[in-house]
Amino acid sequence: MNEAVARLASDAGAWPGLAWALRRDLKLALRSKAELGVQLLFYAIVVTLFPLGVGADPALLRMLGAGILWVAALLASLLSLPRLFAADFADGTLEQIALSPYPLPALISGKIAAHWFTTGLPLALLSPLLALQFGLEGPELAVLALGLLLGTPTLSLLGAVGAALTLGLRASGALLALLILPLYVPILIFGAGAVDAMRVGLGAGGELSVLGAALLTAAVGAPLAAAAAVRIALD
Amino acid sequence: MDAASINWFRFASPASFFPLAGRIARVFAIPAALLAVIGLWLGLVVAPSDAQQGDAYRIIFIHVPAAWMSMFVYVVMAGWCALSLTLNARLSAMMAQALAPTGALFTIIALWTGALWGRPAWGTYWAWDARMTSELILLFLYLGYMALRHAIDDPRRADRASAVLALVGAVNVPIIYFSVQWWNTLHQGATISLTAAPKMAGIMVAALLCMTFAAWFYAIAVAMVRVRAIMLEREKRAAWAGALAGAAQ
Numbered sequence: 001m002n003e004a005v006a007r008l009a010s011d012a013g014a015w016p017g018l019a020w021a022l023r024r025d026l027k028l029a030l031r032s033k034a035e036l037g038v039q040l041l042f043y044a045i046v047v048t049l050f051p052l053g054v055g056a057d058p059a060l061l062r063m064l065g066a067g068i069l070w071v072a073a074l075l076a077s078l079l080s081l082p083r084l085f086a087a088d089f090a091d092g093t094l095e096q097i098a099l100s101p102y103p104l105p106a107l108i109s110g111k112i113a114a115h116w117f118t119t120g121l122p123l124a125l126l127s128p129l130l131a132l133q134f135g136l137e138g139p140e141l142a143v144l145a146l147g148l149l150l151g152t153p154t155l156s157l158l159g160a161v162g163a164a165l166t167l168g169l170r171a172s173g174a175l176l177a178l179l180i181l182p183l184y185v186p187i188l189i190f191g192a193g194a195v196d197a198m199r200v201g202l203g204a205g206g207e208l209s210v211l212g213a214a215l216l217t218a219a220v221g222a223p224l225a226a227a228a229a230v231r232i233a234l235d
Numbered sequence: 236m237d238a239a240s241i242n243w244f245r246f247a248s249p250a251s252f253f254p255l256a257g258r259i260a261r262v263f264a265i266p267a268a269l270l271a272v273i274g275l276w277l278g279l280v281v282a283p284s285d286a287q288q289g290d291a292y293r294i295i296f297i298h299v300p301a302a303w304m305s306m307f308v309y310v311v312m313a314g315w316c317a318l319s320l321t322l323n324a325r326l327s328a329m330m331a332q333a334l335a336p337t338g339a340l341f342t343i344i345a346l347w348t349g350a351l352w353g354r355p356a357w358g359t360y361w362a363w364d365a366r367m368t369s370e371l372i373l374l375f376l377y378l379g380y381m382a383l384r385h386a387i388d389d390p391r392r393a394d395r396a397s398a399v400l401a402l403v404g405a406v407n408v409p410i411i412y413f414s415v416q417w418w419n420t421l422h423q424g425a426t427i428s429l430t431a432a433p434k435m436a437g438i439m440v441a442a443l444l445c446m447t448f449a450a451w452f453y454a455i456a457v458a459m460v461r462v463r464a465i466m467l468e469r470e471k472r473a474a475w476a477g478a479l480a481g482a483a484q
Contacts, residue, residue: 161403165396169386178382179400182375185368186410225403228320232395 017102021110022117029118036118039080043123046072047130058135065134066144066195069127073148073191074184077155078177080119081163084111084156085230089167095234104230105223112153112160112223120152136195143198143208147191150211157215157222158183164229187214247326249466250475256466260459267452274445282438291355294348296442300450302345305373306408308338308454312380313405316398326462328394329469331401332384333462337454339377346370369411376404390469 029036050068051061088094097107127148128141136144162180166172194207246252278296285292312334319327349367350360361367380397387393470476 158403161399165383165400166386171386175382175386178375179379182372182379182407183403185372189368221403225399229396229399232392232399235392 012101012103014103014106017100017106018110018113020102021097021107022114023110025111025114026117029114035083036122039076039119040122040126042079043072043076043126044130046075047133051133061133062135062199065131065136066140066199067188067192068134069131069144070148070151070188070192073123073127073152074155074181074188076123077119077152077159077184078180080115081159081176081180082173084115084160084163085167086163089233094230098230098234104227108160108164108226108230109219109223112156112226115160116153116156120148120156124148124152136199140195140198143204144195147194147204147208147211150208150215151187151191154187154211154215154218155184157218157226158187160226161222161229164226164233167230167233187211190214247324249326249329249470250473252326253463253466253475253479256459256463260456260463263452263459264456267449267456270445270449270452274442274449277438277445278442282442283436288356291352294352296446298345298348298352299443300447301341301348302370303447304450304454305338305342305345305370306411307451308334308341309373309376309401309405309408312338313401313408316401319394320398320402325391325394325469326466328398329462329465330458331398332394333458333465334454335377335381335384336461337457339374339381341450341454342370342374342377346374366411369407372407373411376401376407380404 047069050064054060054064085094088097098104100107124145128145131141131144159180162176162183165179166176169175190207190210194204194211197207198204246255274296279293282293284290312331315327315331315334318324319331346367349370353362354360380401383400384393384397387396467476467479
């Protein structure tokens with residue numbers, strides 16, 4: 001009996017747990033491709049609204065472009081957050097996940113990674129195309145995509161904490177926005193700042209480094225906080 | 236359990252902390268009022284006008300203590316949240332809950348007086364500079380904390396969920412504090428520090444210190460009053476609360 005428990009504990013490491021959760025959530029997400037497409041469309045439409053609202057002056061759009069693309073990325077990320085835990089919470093899967101011998105922070109890291117692969121990554125890859133609408137050019141497009149590649153995982157990580165905290169609450173969507181958007185602000189500032197710095201010829205190394213540092217910090221801390229929040233929600 | 240640990244945790248029980256909180260509130264409320272009167276008198280009447288800013292600078296006697304307290308209260312609140320998560324102590328969570336509205340109030344005062352001061356000093360009520368923006372985020376963190384508490388019906392779950400949020404948000408406090416040094420912004424750097432001689436007249440420093448301690452003692456007193464109300468509300472079915480209600484009638 002003790003041997004079996006010991007073997008189970010050694011098998012149930014952090015990496016296999018992460019890989020399992022990642023595979024499972026990716027598979028689930030790819031089975032509803034339409035939903036993923038809708039999120040990308042949301043991003044494209046929000047971005048397209050701004051030139052209609054502020055006017056089509058090319059100089060103005062070039063100045064606003066990076067900020068608009070980043071704000072839309074924040075909103076798209078926020079909109080997709082409930083998908084992270086809500087369905088699993090509703091049908092009881094999340095409880096089973098929390099009871100499994102794998103460490104919960106590792107499983108949640110896998111879920112967050114799958115969330116990023118299906119929302120943040122396509123969004124970052126699509127963004128240079130949308131940025132052409134705003135007259136951004138070569139190196140700025142590269143910095144925008146790179147910034148989004150570094151920044152959107154941080155959005156998913158921070159968002160996971162908020163999504164777990166608001167599980168099963170009344171008006172959880174609006175509450176989630178209130179909790180999470182303030183935490184997104186530094187990412188927005190440095191992400192849009194990187195493109196602006198590139199545009200005025202300062203180079204974006206500093207801003208991109210800060211985004212990378214934020215990603216590393218969030219990758220360590222956020223799964224632990226999200227795991228604590230999931231346990232609180234399940235009690 | 237030995238005698239020492241029993242003494243240490245004695246006031247972790249709402250029943251024994253309730254009377255102590257009342258005494259602490261009284262002890263701090265009186266000096267808070269006295270210091271506020273002295274500080275306002277020194278700052279508004281005795282202190283000389285500033286050579287560059289005229290009388291407009293006098294708003295610092297409200298603005299600076301409020302800004303300091305807005306960050307300090309958040310740190311203390313996050314500390315109570317950490318205690319409540321690690322020790323699973325009810326009273327720690329109640330302390331955090333009692334501090335949040337006071338912290339939010341100081342944040343609003345700091346933003347508001349900053350805007351009123353910014354108009355004569357910089358020519359604008361608001362600028363998107365790093366320190367103002369992060370102070371505004373601090374306000375949203377306080378409001379988010381209170382909104383999350385409010386949305387959860389079970390008080391114990393509310394304690395723990397809001398504690399996680401407060402700890403995640405605590406990352407913002409050092410960003411506000413150091414923003415003026417990290418970024419070259421509109422907001423001026425600190426005029427007073429513990430390590431260097433103050434770059435302002437002695438009477439102004441005295442007034443500022445009086446106001447700071449007034450704000451600090453006020454925060455303690457009002458948090459104690461509020462935690463008493465929270466304890467009564469949440470423990471209304473406990474015997475000690477019933478006995479207290481009976482004694483009051």
